[in-house]
Amino acid sequence: MTHLACVCIAGMIHWIHKWVSYYEDWKDLVSQLPSILVAIGIMDLIYDNYFIPQAFEFVPDFFKRSYELGVSIFLLEFFMLVVWGTTELILYMVMKIFLLSTGLASEENFTMYEALWVGCVSLPLSLLILAFAGQATDHFNLIHKRGFRDQKIVTLKV
Numbered sequence: 001m002t003h004l005a006c007v008c009i010a011g012m013i014h015w016i017h018k019w020v021s022y023y024e025d026w027k028d029l030v031s032q033l034p035s036i037l038v039a040i041g042i043m044d045l046i047y048d049n050y051f052i053p054q055a056f057e058f059v060p061d062f063f064k065r066s067y068e069l070g071v072s073i074f075l076l077e078f079f080m081l082v083v084w085g086t087t088e089l090i091l092y093m094v095m096k097i098f099l100l101s102t103g104l105a106s107e108e109n110f111t112m113y114e115a116l117w118v119g120c121v122s123l124p125l126s127l128l129i130l131a132f133a134g135q136a137t138d139h140f141n142l143i144h145k146r147g148f149r150d151q152k153i154v155t156l157k158v
Helices: 004-021 023-027 029-048 061-102 107-112 114-137 139-147
Strands: none
Touching (some): 004 029, 004 061, 029 114, 061 114, 107 114
16 A cells, blocks of 8 residues: 555645636635545546556565656656546536537526536536545545444344
8 A cells, every 4th residue: 555644645735736826716615626536536546556566575665665756757747647637627518518509508607607507517527436446445434434333233033
């Protein structure tokens, strides 16, 4: 498993980079909620994998953590900017074409509520991605064990 500190630092670097680069897009937190959920899912997948090659097994821990940090930053940025960014753009274009061509929303109405329109599709998709990531890493099982205690079932035979 990748060191948790490396994954957390990669996540902080990603969000600081996003806040600095695209500050105007952060006015509405609701429109960024799907991106946050997808980033958490990707960080969960990164945390669950081990990226150190066998050639690095005998190098000092500092170099291992530096390598893990670099790989974590690269994977998180790649999946968030390329994969999820493209997915959000496609969802936006499909939603805009669908709503305007069918006449369900006017151009003025769409521009006023575009974060809501796109969020109606991207939020369930991001929740699905987060659920798949949690299932793939088997971390739902850890949450379940902490939240529920084992109970004995007693049956009475008469």
